[in-house]
Amino acid sequence: MSDFVNKLYKNQALFYKVFLFVLTSVLIVYLLPKGGKFKYDIPKGKPWQYESLYAPFDFAILKTDEEIAEEKSEITDTHIPYYDFNSDIAERVGEDALVEVHNVFPDSTLNVYETIIDNFVSKTVSEVYEFGLLQESNRLEPDQLIYLLKGNEASEVSYKKILKQGEIRDFLSQKIDRAGFSSFKTELLEVFFNSIEPNVIFNNDLTQNELNSKLNNISYTRGIIEQGSRIIAKGEVVEGNKYNILRSLKNEYESQIWSQTNYNWIIIGYSILVALALLMLLLFMRKYRIEIFENNVKVTFIFFNIIFMVMLTTLVVNFNIDYVYIVPLCILPLSLKAFFDARLGLFTHVITVLLLGFIVPNSYEYMFLQIIAGIVTILTVSELYKRANLFISVGQITLVYIISYVAFTIIQEGNIDDVKVEIFITFLLGGLATLFVQPLIYVYEKIFGMVSDMSLLELSDTNSKLLKELAEKAPGTFHHSLNVANLAEAAANEINANAMLARVGALYHDIGKMRNPTYFTENQTTSVNSHDELSPIESTQIIIDHVISGIEIAKKNNLPDRVIDFIRTHHGTSTVYYFYMKEKENNDNINADNFRYPGPIPFSKETAILMMCDSVEAASKSLKEPTSQLIDNFVEKIVDKQMEEGQFLNSNITFKEIQIIKKILKRKLKNIYHLRVEYPE
Template structure:
């Protein structure tokens, strides 16, 4: 049992990766569509390359979006509007008119014509309000049929039969002219104008409800295809009705909710493909980026980004498939390049796009566009911390999207008439969303404890609190660090290493010397050496302690681990040779381990570069009268000694790269000492 527990403990990192792998695969499969996957690509305008295709089941032929839109417009155009008739108004208006008659006409006129006037007014009002009076014209065709709703019943009448308020005067004038009351026309008109008011209004709510009901009843299909009937033969061109039938079959196939054993087999198929894609990524990381594979936080970060992109794309597809290109997929390679490298960023991007092919329609077109965009992202984005570079790269990525879509549309449609301007807008929105990568990188740094070039740029500022403190407490060490940073940056550029990272590492590698600055020669301002009164072993421990103190100071000031690695490794497991030699003069049997740095030895190109530059720069202060030949021999001696001690065994650096670094160090030191070329006598 103890052996089993110990085995679990020793392999806990591996078990965690297996758990992470399984969890990511399960979540991605859960997000994938719950239907079958149509196994054919539909190449519009091209010959059908597959075998003869027969309908596997009965299915309806879907109308195109254009057909549905045209039908909706036709229904909207021909929709019959509703008008509400208020029946309670007429009795009130008649009562008002009766009062107006008594006010407008004199008693002498009423004594003679009152009965005639009242009868004319009541009859005219009945005629005016037969179909009601409308306040304003709705600019409808006079012959268009409308529904006039009276109570719970609606009657269909021509629109012109509803009297408009501005027509009332003409109608009344005609009625008065046809009566025997023409002499009283002014008074009668005044009675009507003081009484008449609209009693019909447009019923927008009922009209819209009726319109929505009709729109909801639109059939999205036109005809059916019976099981077993041939859809298309091999070699036939995929166009016209054939194309629409194939798309209808694909939609029906993918929308079917599978049950029982079929559903289980589909889940098994999805799980196998997703697991295979993620496994390829893990194997790639293990073979070519083993340091990342060993770091569970970094592996978690990579898998999290894949899952995040799959989840985001799934949500957008379910919301509206037209916005699928708004998802800024280029953020994935940008982020991984910022924290790791281009090769890993591109490989992860390709794996993610392959997984998204299960989710999006027109998967070949989508994958082509996204992979090309990912390649452009990797090739164009350099020095992400420079804002101008990011804007330029986003512009280039958006342009590639547009050009690729343009080309695909021409291939599929045979003309540019079918190009949809709205798609270009989604590409622009996706490009703008890609600019979110900078705040996203900052968030990732805080969550996962990673460091990007943007953080390194901030750390390289010599006005930062920690570097200013070192400049005050240990000015000689600060000057030494600046010189080492310049040498290391030049060397890193020569062999295509991370120059920004090695420069920052060089600036902070000796911060531990702030603890006892006067015990280091570069900070001593007098001829008195504080080590003269100490035992060599004690002096060596003080010197060695600056590495431990540097790590403590770095952690206290929240320096990233990648920067603290330079503090740990810049002396590797070398010995404090000066004091070791001094101790041997007193005792030949003194152990070398007492004078040895704790390590570890450098484990990357950047940490190896710092060790070389630090050793050469520190030792160069001992050169009295440097010449070109002396400097060449001096650099060779320092670096070769480090190699003989095995300090670079764990660093992925080649002999060729070491020779290039030596060359740079020689040239830089000659520039520092202003040496001229030595001509032979």
């Protein structure tokens, strides 16, 4: 039992990766659509390359989007609106008009013409309200039909038969003139205007409900293809009705309700493909990025990003497929490049795009656009912490999307007229969303405890609290750190290592000397040496302790682990040689391990660069009269000694790169000491 527990403990990192692999696969499969996958691509405008295709079952032919839009437009244009006719108003106006006659006309006129005037007014009011009076202006064509609602009855009436309020004056004037009442025109108009009011109102609710009912009853299919019927023959061009039938078959196939057995087989198929894709990613990391593979936090971060992109794309596709390109998929390679490297970022991006091919329609077009965009992202963004670079890269990514989309449209439609401008807007929105990568990287740093180049840029500021404290307490050490940082940055640039990381590591590598600054020669301002009163073993312990103190100070100030690694490894397992030799003068029987730094030795190119630069820069202060030849021999001696001690065995640095670093150190030291070319006498 104890052996099993020990084995479990030793392999806990591997078990975690297996758990993470299974969990990620399950989540992605859960998010994928569970319908069947149509096994043919439909190449519009091109010959059918597969065998002759026969209908596997009965299915309806779907109408095209253009046909449905045209049908909806026709229904909307020919739809008859509803108007309410208020009979109570018509009756009341008739009564009010007769009362107004007596109010407007003088008694002398009424004594003679009362009956004639009353009859004319009653008849005219009846004619006005035969089809009703409408307050609105002419909003419809004169010959258009409307439904006039009187109570529960609706009658079809021509729109021009209904009087509009703007027409009532002319209508009444003509009636008065024709009846021979021109002499009473002013009084009669006053009577009518004092009593007549609109009684026909547009019924928006009923009209809209009726229109929606008609639109909802539109059939989205036309005709049926029977099982066994030949759909298309090999070599036949996919266009027109053939294309619509194939599209209908694909839609029917993918939307079928599958039996439990079919469903289980689909899940198994998806699981195999998703697991295979993720396995390729793990194998890539194990072969080419072993330091990332062995770090469970970093593997978790990569898998989290894949799940995040799959989930985000699924949500957008379920909401509206037209917005699929708004998803800023290029954030994935940008994020991974910021924390790791371009090759891993691109490989992960391609794997993610392959998985998303199961979710989106027109998967080949989608995958082509996204893979090309990912390649452009990797090629164009060199220094993410520079805001201008990010904006330029986003512009280039958006341009590539647009160009690729236009090219696909030309291939599929045979002309450029069918390019949809609204798709360009989704590309622009997706580009703008990609700018969110900078705050997202900051969030990732806090959650996963990693460090990006943007954080390194902030840490490289010599006005930061910790570096200002170093400059105040140990000015000599601070000056030494600046020199080492310049050397390390130049060397890292030459061998394509992370120059920003090397510079930041160099700036902070000696912060432990703040605890006892006067015990280090660069901070001694007088001829008094603090080590004179100490034994060599005590002096050695103080010197070695600056590494431990540096780690404590760094953790207290929340420096990233990648920076603390420089503090840990910048002396490796080397010996404090001066005090070792001093002790050896008095005692031949000494343990060299008491004078050795605890390590570990450098385990990256950047930490190896720091060890070389730190040793060379510190020792160069002992040169009395430096010459070009002396500096060359001096650098060779120090670096070769570190190589002999095996300090670079774990740092993945080559002999060629070490030689390049030596050349950089020699040149920089000669510049520091302002050495000129030695001319022959």
